[in-house]
Each structure stands twice: as structure tokens, then as C-alpha cells.
Amino acid sequence: MATQIIGSTVKRREDPRLITGAGKYTDNIVLPRMTFMAILRSPHAHARIKKIDASRAQKHPGVLAVYTGEDLKKGGVNPIPVGFVLPDMKTAQHHPLAIDEVHYVGDGMAAVVATDRYTAKDALDLIDVEYETLPVVVDGEKATHAGAPQLHPEAPDNVAYYWKVGAGDADKALTEADGVIKQRIINQRLIPTAMEPRVAIADYQPATGDLTLYTTTQNPHLIRLLMALVLGQPEHKLRVVSQDVGGGFGSKIYLYADEVIACFAAKQLARPVKWTEERTENYKATIHGRDHITDAEVGYKKDGTITALKVKTWANQGAYLSNFAPLIPTFFYGPMLQGVYQISNFFVEVWGTYTNTTPVDAYRGAGRPEAAYLIERAVDWVAFELKMDPAEVRRKNMIPPFTSAPYQTSMVYAYDSGNYPATLEKALKNAGYADLRKKQAELRKQGKYMGIGISTYVEITGAAPAQVAASIGAGVALVESALVRVHPTGKVVVYTGSHAHGQGHETTFAQIVADQLGLSVDDVEIVHGDTERTPWGAGTYGSRSQPVGGAAVYVATQRVIEKGKKFATHMLEAAEADVVFEGGKYFVKGTPSKAITFQEVALEAYTAKKVPADVESGLEAISFFNPSNFTFPNGAHIAVVMVDPDTGKVDLTRYICVDDVGKVINPMIVEGQIHGGIVQGLAQALWEGAVYDDDGQLLSGSMMDYALPIASNLPSFETSRTETPSPVNPLGAKGAGEAGTIGSTPAVANAVMDALKPFGVRHIDMPLTSEKVWRAMQKK
Amino acid sequence: MAQLKLTVNGVIYEADIDPRLLLVHYLRDTLGLTGTNVGCDTSQCGACTVLVDGLAVKSCTMLALQASGSKITTIEGLKQDGVYHPLQQAFWDNHGLQCGYCTSGMIMTAVDFLKHNPHPTEAEIRHAIEGNICRCTGYHNIVKAIKAAATQMADNRPLQRPQGQV
Ligand code: FES
Ligand code: FES
Numbered sequence: 012m013a014t015q016i017i018g019s020t021v022k023r024r025e026d027p028r029l030i031t032g033a034g035k036y037t038d039n040i041v042l043p044r045m046t047f048m049a050i051l052r053s054p055h056a057h058a059r060i061k062k063i064d065a066s067r068a069q070k071h072p073g074v075l076a077v078y079t080g081e082d083l084k085k086g087g088v089n090p091i092p093v094g095f096v097l098p099d100m101k102t103a104q105h106h107p108l109a110i111d112e113v114h115y116v117g118d119g120m121a122a123v124v125a126t127d128r129y130t131a132k133d134a135l136d137l138i139d140v141e142y143e144t145l146p147v148v149v150d151g152e153k154a155t156h157a158g159a160p161q162l163h164p165e166a167p168d169n170v171a172y173y174w175k176v177g178a179g180d181a182d183k184a185l186t187e188a189d190g191v192i193k194q195r196i197i198n199q200r201l202i203p204t205a206m207e208p209r210v211a212i213a214d215y216q217p218a219t220g221d222l223t224l225y226t227t228t229q230n231p232h233l234i235r236l237l238m239a240l241v242l243g244q245p246e247h248k249l250r251v252v253s254q255d256v257g258g259g260f261g262s263k264i265y266l267y268a269d270e271v272i273a274c275f276a277a278k279q280l281a282r283p284v285k286w287t288e289e290r291t292e293n294y295k296a297t298i299h300g301r302d303h304i305t306d307a308e309v310g311y312k313k314d315g316t317i318t319a320l321k322v323k324t325w326a327n328q329g330a331y332l333s334n335f336a337p338l339i340p341t342f343f344y345g346p347m348l349q350g351v352y353q354i355s356n357f358f359v360e361v362w363g364t365y366t367n368t369t370p371v372d373a374y375r376g377a378g379r380p381e382a383a384y385l386i387e388r389a390v391d392w393v394a395f396e397l398k399m400d401p402a403e404v405r406r407k408n409m410i411p412p413f414t415s416a417p418y419q420t421s422m423v424y425a426y427d428s429g430n431y432p433a434t435l436e437k438a439l440k441n442a443g444y445a446d447l448r449k450k451q452a453e454l455r456k457q458g459k460y461m462g463i464g465i466s467t468y469v470e471i472t473g474a475a476p477a478q479v480a481a482s483i484g485a486g487v488a489l490v491e492s493a494l495v496r497v498h499p500t501g502k503v504v505v506y507t508g509s510h511a512h513g514q515g516h517e518t519t520f521a522q523i524v525a526d527q528l529g530l531s532v533d534d535v536e537i538v539h540g541d542t543e544r545t546p547w548g549a550g551t552y553g554s555r556s557q558p559v560g561g562a563a564v565y566v567a568t569q570r571v572i573e574k575g576k577k578f579a580t581h582m583l584e585a586a587e588a589d590v591v592f593e594g595g596k597y598f599v600k601g602t603p604s605k606a607i608t609f610q611e612v613a614l615e616a617y618t619a620k621k622v623p624a625d626v627e628s629g630l631e632a633i634s635f636f637n638p639s640n641f642t643f644p645n646g647a648h649i650a651v652v653m654v655d656p657d658t659g660k661v662d663l664t665r666y667i668c669v670d671d672v673g674k675v676i677n678p679m680i681v682e683g684q685i686h687g688g689i690v691q692g693l694a695q696a697l698w699e700g701a702v703y704d705d706d707g708q709l710l711s712g713s714m715m716d717y718a719l720p721i722a723s724n725l726p727s728f729e730t731s732r733t734e735t736p737s738p739v740n741p742l743g744a745k746g747a748g749e750a751g752t753i754g755s756t757p758a759v760a761n762a763v764m765d766a767l768k769p770f771g772v773r774h775i776d777m778p779l780t781s782e783k784v785w786r787a788m789q790k791k
Numbered sequence: 792m793a794q795l796k797l798t799v800n801g802v803i804y805e806a807d808i809d810p811r812l813l814l815v816h817y818l819r820d821t822l823g824l825t826g827t828n829v830g831c832d833t834s835q836c837g838a839c840t841v842l843v844d845g846l847a848v849k850s851c852t853m854l855a856l857q858a859s860g861s862k863i864t865t866i867e868g869l870k871q872d873g874v875y876h877p878l879q880q881a882f883w884d885n886h887g888l889q890c891g892y893c894t895s896g897m898i899m900t901a902v903d904f905l906k907h908n909p910h911p912t913e914a915e916i917r918h919a920i921e922g923n924i925c926r927c928t929g930y931h932n933i934v935k936a937i938k939a940a941a942t943q944m945a946d947n948r949p950l951q952r953p954q955g956q957v
Pocket of ligand 2: 206257258515864888889890891893924925928
């Protein structure tokens with residue numbers, strides 16, 4: 012309908028509460044008789060718990076209870092399950108509180124519940140534990156070596172799973188290639204650092220058996236399902252509420268031990284139990300991301316054609332398998348190594364391994380950043396060896412435009428739509444690429460080192476076609492729901508299974524409905540984050556909320572329009588086939604002057620003045636949208652850096668990007684997603700990295716030690732878009748939440764390596780700190 | 792226990808408190824002013840920034856007792872007579888927030904900053920918010936919002952002066 016609210020910038024409706032300090036974050040909730048929980052976490056990366064004695068803590072004034080792993084087990088609490096299962100996967104038991112053995116620094120061992128948060132923390136110091144420390148392994152590859160310390164008896168050699176995918180004949184293609192590049196490449200471990208640490212408040216009503224969990228989650232329904240399984244709490248007696256959440260980036264998808272313990276304690280004590288994570292605790296107890304060690308072999312021809320990619324990757328999964336961990340380095344990584352290129356020979360092997368580190372799961376991008384970084388570095392390696400322009404090598408190998416039919420890749424997926432060359436050319440033009448190269452040459456003569464880095468990424472989002480997801484190992488259908496309810500006055504409330512934690516769904520989902528129904532955005536309310544109010548939905552991650560959740564909103568709205576037609580038919584005294592709906596009005600085809608409004612129809616739906624008895628009253632509709640394919644956002648990012656030869660310091664001076672995220676609902680919000688994504692990605696290239704010492708101590712264990720991006724180290728960004736609508740959902744949307752992160756890491760890394768070209772440096776591993784860059788420059 | 796007396800958003804409070812109580816917990820837990828957030832435990836993130844006698848202070852790094860006798864302004868005290876502070880308005884207009892968790896602290900830092908530097912350059916703005924971490928926006932629109940507020944305030948200074956400013 013031509014009201015054009017879809018596609019225009021509408022200021023966010025969630026902002027008035029957030030700019031006035033009235034946000035509804037979980038930690039703001041106060042319940043009567045609320046108690047506070049603190050968790051004793053292991054200071055050792057691997058140890059046997061010989062004795063744990065809580066008697067002193069129990070006697071401390073204000074302490075209500077202390078629980079250990081044994082207490083939970085006796086209370087019927089089950090281990091936390093894995094929601095994505097690969098063939099022959101060895102799943103180690105993950106008890107919410109460790110029993111007998113701890114496997115990483117931060118592994119929970121006991122929980123104290125007290126009358127206030129300070130007392131709960133004090134009492135942690137009064138728990139006496141005797142440990143027998145055990146040998147430690149923190150490296151995802153070394154964990155598989157003979158003689159490495161063993162974490163779990165279920166998983167010999169610490170291998171949780173071995174997985175492979177391929178196409179053509181990689182070995183033959185490598186033998187026949189003009190050149191082969193062999194390179195070890197590390198995608199370092201990152202700490203998500205959503206600005207709001209996690210919080211859980213459990214509230215149990217013994218009289219009714221109802222348990223409510225207020226928690227910082229991206230997907231309340233998944234948490235309810237998993238919690239029901241772990242706690243044995245019937246699902247209909249369990250409500251999960253997650254209102255304003257201060258950022259997620261993947262780290263708030265999973266069922267965490269702390270939430271389970273809070274629920275258990277609330278049931279035991281019949282008092283609300285609140286747990287608020289501290290940041291230093293968050294760095295250990297909340298999942299990490301990435302952590303791949305990879306050996307890559309790239310085959311190429313003299314003209315720059317890439318003929319083969321052979322990859323061995325050790326994906327460090329940490330001490331236990333987090334809920335969706337096995338999906339990330341497999342189906343979201345292996346097949347995506349093809350990137351935007353026509354490469355037909357692949358062999359990809361992945362070992363998912365256990366180590367004495369914090370569990371690793373999906374972090375913004377999840378698998379695709381690792382894939383994009385590898386293939387985009389590989390293209391630059393080829394350019395380096397052949398002394399070709401990296402833009403030229405990309406052109407040479409790029410998949411031609413395909414906008415009317417999907418492109419079947421060599422491995423697993425069919426890309427939905429894309430025009431990769433157009434995106435690249437637009438980015439080169441916006442950057443003034445030819446001039447940049449000229450300037451670079453001039454500066455080099457003056458001993459100044461400028462680097463220009465390109466990345467042309469494609470990623471996979473919009474999970475998922477339910478049947479495909481189930482066939483590869485997903486434990487739940489990743490469809491998404493929307494219930495569109497029209498009230499008698501024509502005002503609308505949408506109940507969505509998606510969850511927003513910064514993405515602005517209260518605005519964009521309302522835009523979809525308002526656009527279709529010819530209403531003002533203010534006539535539409537969006538409800539999310541409460542299992543008792545919203546229909547079952549898989550939640551928000553993997554950039555799925557517009558292509559799946561938004562699509563559900565669209566389909567349900569269409570169903571409302573159809574239902575409204577039944578009332579309109581009688582009100583207009585016409586045949587249903589002749590009634591049309593346009594611009595918020597129903598009328599008989601050809602006579603728009605005799606139209607009735609959507610509001611009049613809504614009223615009729617609840618008053619039944621004109622309709623006969625066989626037209627059922629009420630005006631609402633639900634959709635569980637199941638897309639026919641994933642979506643594949645893509646783009647071209649260009650970074651310009653200056654590298655100081657005296658210090659190795661990298662300054663990012665310009666950043667230009669062109670992203671194709673399909674149809675856009677609200678350009679302002681999409682741009683914001685891209686900005687934030689770019690910074691998270693480039694911070695991996697330049698600064699961020701989780702560092703463990705050999706004893707398994709997290710050296711980058713606080714915000715003081717982990718290098719987060721700050722405003723003064725960054726430029727403003729030059730963003731723009733191309734648009735190839737996705738054919739797999741009615742909005743044509745592809746998803747925009749992770750695109751920036753996936754594109755920016757290789758763009759910036761490539762830029763730094765480009766600056767170092769005169770020094771003969773082909774590759775150094777991220778983060779590209781001053782010291783590493785300076786050392787690389789000394790080698791010449 | 793120890794005696795505390797201070798003014799928060801124009802209201803005088805007196806209380807007997809645990810001497811180790813952090814100012815941020817006093818504001819959040821005792822007064823229920825939950826607009827001030829906690830994002831770290833090492834004074835890095837700035838989510839907890841409030842104005843203490845007009846100066847931007849990380850309230851997680853100060854004991855409530857140290858603020859005795861002070862006038863404190865939190866994000867809740869910024870809107871005057873139903874009108875947003877120009878920085879609040881500019882953050883809204885320029886999409887300067889996503890999850891909103893850093894926003895209170897960012898705005899309070901910027902209130903103090905613009906008082907000292909009413910005509911900042913982009914580089915000066917970026918420097919001024921170095922102690923405030925935002926994980927969502929990449930800072931692009933925050934910088935834009937502060938710039939827009941500066942322009943607006945320079946045009947319209949006397950009307951928009953927030954409370955707690957000297
Ligand atoms: S909470 Fe105060 S600086 Fe982070
Ligand atoms: S808006 Fe989320 S941390 Fe800044």
C-alpha cells in the first residue's frame with residue numbers, strides 16, 4: 012500500500028524512555044522480599060574439588076542458603092543441554108554448578124543467597140575449598156595432541172566433534188595450480204562485552220507453582236524451553252520476561268547456569284532471588300566468541316583465478332559445549348568459505364575441541380566473520396604473490412550478478428540474490444580508489460605508509476527454513492511468530508517472538524504494520540520479551556529479526572486485511588471478490604469514493620451490526636513464518652589506514668562501505684546497525700583479543716585489560732547501500748545486524764597488510780597491535 | 792553506619808548508610824533512580840556517570856559518603872518543565888543510542904563537556920567521551936548527536952540550562 016512508511020526513517024519510539032533513564036532493564040526490577048545471589052567461581056582452570064565446606068558461610072549473618080553442585084543434583088536439576096547436535100558429537104556433562112571437577116577459571120562451584128548483595132559477596136570468602144590442581148590446556152589445537160591434559164572422559168583427545176564439508180577435488184586442484192599458498196591463520200578469541208552484564212531474577216509462588224524468571228535474554232521462549240528441561244519445571248508454569256536488554260551480540264542467547272541456580276534457589280527459599288553479574292565475572296562466565304586456529308592452502312592460476320581452498324580448523328569450544336556452539340564453526344563457517352567467488356574445489360575439516368577456557372558460542376557474526384576473514388585474506392595473499400591489485404583479483408573471481416534466480420554455491424547453500432560486482436564498484440568509486448592508490452605511491456616515496464584494504468563479504472542470515480535447520484542438527488524450529496491484534500477502535504498491538512536489545516523493533520515492526528494498514532506508527536504497539544504475552548518464537552540472533560520476525564509481522568498483517576474484507580463485504584453490500592483494500596480503506600473495485608475505513612471495519616468486527624452470524628467476530632491473525640531459504644547479505648568495505656613506521660601504530664583514517672542487506676525498513680536504523688557492526692569487527696582487527704596464560708588464567712579479564720574500541724580511536728564512517736531484494740520473504744529483507752562486523756575485520760586487516768607490503772610482509776595475525784606491526788616492519 | 796546528607800535532582804536526602812555503599816548503589820537501590828547504570832567494576836565504561844556539583848563523575852568509583860553535601864544530577868533530573876535537555880533531544884533525533892545502556896552516562900558526560908567547550912570539533916567530542924564505552928553505535932551517531940546539541944545550545948543557551956549546572 013503506497014503509504015511508504017516502510018523504507019523511510021522514523022525516529023525510534025523506544026528512545027523517550029531510554030534518554031530519560033526510564034529503561035526497563037532487568038537489574039532495575041525490585042520485588043518484595045527479594046534476596047541476592049552471588050556465585051563462587053573457580054580460581055583454577057582445571058582442578059579436582061577435594062572438599063567444599065560452606066559451614067562458615069552458612070553461619071554468616073544475612074546468609075539464607077549456600078548451594079553446591081551436589082545440592083542441585085539432589086534437587087533434580089539436570090545438566091544444561093546442547094541445542095545443536097552434530098553426528099558423533101561427544102557432549103560433556105555441564106552441571107550448573109560443578110561437581111567433583113572444575114574445568115575453567117570462572118566455572119561455578121557454589122552459590123550464596125543473602126539478604127543483600129554485599130553480604131552475599133562477603134560470604135563467598137567464607138566458603139572453604141580444597142583443590143587438587145590438574146594440568147591445563149588452553150589452545151584448541153594442542154588440546155588434540157597426544158599427551159594433552161584430558162578434560163572429559165566422554166571426549167577422548169578433547170575432541171567434541173569432527174566435521175567436514177567439501178566440493179570438487181581440492182587436492183587435485185592444488186596439484187594442478189600455478190601457485191599454492193600455505194598459511195597458518197588465527198582468528199583470535201573475543202569477549203562480547205554487551206554493556207549490560209547479565210542479570211537474573213527468579214520469583215516462585217509456592218501456592219500456585221508459578222515460576223517467573225526475569226532475565227537478560229535475546230530469546231525468552233528458548234530460555235523457557237531449556238529451563239523447563241533442566242529444572243523439571245512444567246513449561247506452562249514457567250514465564251520468562253526480558254524487557255529492555257543492554258546489548259546482546261549473541262552473548263545473551265544461551266541458557267546460563269546462573270539463571271538455573273537462581274530459579275532453583277527461588278523454589279527452595281520461596282523468595283525472589285536476584286543475581287547481577289559483575290563485569291569481571293562476565294568476562295569469565297559469559298560466552299566468548301571466535302577462537303579458530305586454521306591451516307589454509309590456497310591454489311591459484313597466474314591470472315589470479317583461485318582454484319582451490321583446503322582448510323583445517325581447530326575451533327576452541329571452551330570447557331563445555333554452550334547451547335549452539337557446534338553450529339558456529341560448522342554450517343555457519345565451512346560452506347561460507349566460498350565467499351562471493353566462483354571457486355569449485357574445497358576441502359574443509361573442523362575439529363571442535365574442549366579446553367580449559369570459558370565456553371565459546373555465537374558472537375556477532377558467528378562463524379561468518381571467521382569464514383570471511385579467511386577467504387578475504389586469501390584473496391589478498393594471491394594478490395600479494397602475483398603483485399596484482401586486490402580489487403582486480405576480486406573482479407577476476409567474483410560471482411556474476413544473479414537477481415532473478417538463486418546462485419547454487421559449491422557447498423550446501425544457494426545464495427538468495429546478489430550483485431556483488433555492483434557493490435564492489437560502488438565502494439571503489441565512493442572511496443576514490445584510483446586516487447587513493449596514487450596517493451599511497453606518493454606517500455611511500457616520503458617514507459609514509461598508507462594502506463588500503465578491501466573486503467567483499469557475503470554472509471548467511473535469516474535462520475531458518477525450519478526443515479533444513481532440523482536436518483542439519485537444530486533442536487528447535489527457527490521459525491518466528493507474530494500475532495497482530497486489532498482493537499475495536501482500530502488500534503493495533505503486535506505480539507512478536509522476536510526480541511529487541513537495541514535493534515529498534517518497536518519502531519520497525521510498527522512501520523511494517525502501519526504501512527500495510529494505512530495507520531500512523533503511533534497506532535501500533537509492539538510487545539516482545541514475555542513468554543506469557545507473546546506467541547512462541549525463536550528470538551533474535553543471526554540477523555534474523557527482519558527477514559523472519561518482520562516477515563511474520565507482514566504475513567499476519569496481510570491475514571488481518573483478508574479477515575477485515577469479510578466484514579467490509581457486508582458493510583459495502585458487495586461481493587467479496589470485488590472488495591479491495593488500499594491506503595487504509597476498503598472499497599469496491601473502481602469506486603474508491605464509497606470507501607469505508609479500517610477503523611470502521613475494526614469496530615464492526617467487535618459489534619457485529621451488519622455482518623451475519625456466519626462471519627466470526629474479532630480481528631486478529633497470527634503467523635509462524637517459515638522462510639523458504641536463508642538470506643545472504645553482502646557488501647564491499649574499504650578501509651584506509653596510516654601505519655607509523657617508528658611505532659607500528661595503526662591509524663584508521665577512512666572507512667567506506669556499501670552493504671546490500673536487501674530491502675530496508677528504516678534506513679536510519681540500518682545505518683546504525685552497520686556503524687556498530689563495523690566497530691566491533693575492526694576492533695578485532697586492531698585491538699581486541701582474549702588472552703589466557705598457560706595456566707588458564709584470563710589475563711584480559713577486565714575492561715581494564717581487554718582493549719575495547721573507544722571513540723577517540725575511530726573516524727566517522729562513509730556508509731551507503733545497494734539493494735537486491737531477497738526473494739525468500741515478502742519484505743525482501745536480508746538482515747543487517749552482523750553485516751558490518753563481518754565486512755570490517757578483513758577490510759582493516761587487509762589495509763594494514765597493504766601498508767606493510769613494502770616490507771615484504773604477507774600476513775600477521777590479529778589483533779594488529781603496534782608491537783606486532785612494528786616487529787613485522789623490522790624484518791626487512 | 793554513617794550519616795549522609797545530599798541533594799539529588801533538587802531533593803534533599805538524609806540517610807544512615809553503610810560506609811562502604813557506592814554512590815551508584817545508593818542512587819539505584821536506595822533512591823530507586825535506576826537510570827544510572829553499571830557496566831563495569833573497574834571505572835572504565837562510564838555507564839554510571841552523574842553530575843556531582845556540576846562535574847561528570849563515575850558514580851561507581853565514589854562512595855555515597857564522599858558525595859555528602861553535594862548536589863547531584865542524574866539522567867532523571869535532566870528534563871526540565873517537560874522539555875528534554877538538548878542533548879537528550881539530539882540523541883533521539885540522531886539515533887545516538889541503540890540498547891540505551893550507555894546513554895545516561897554518555898549524556899551526563901556530554902552535559903559537563905559542552906559546558907566547558909560549547910563549540911567542539913569532532914576530535915574534541917571523541918576525546919571527551921573516551922571514558923564512556925558504547926558497544927552498539929560505533930560512536931558515529933553519538934558524536935553526531937553531541938555536535939547537534941552543541942549547535943542547538945549555542946543558539947539557545949539560557950533556556951536550556953540543565954539543573955545542577957553552575
Ligand atoms: S560502572 Fe562506573 S565506570 Fe563502569
Ligand atoms: S547504545 Fe548500547 S551500549 Fe551504547
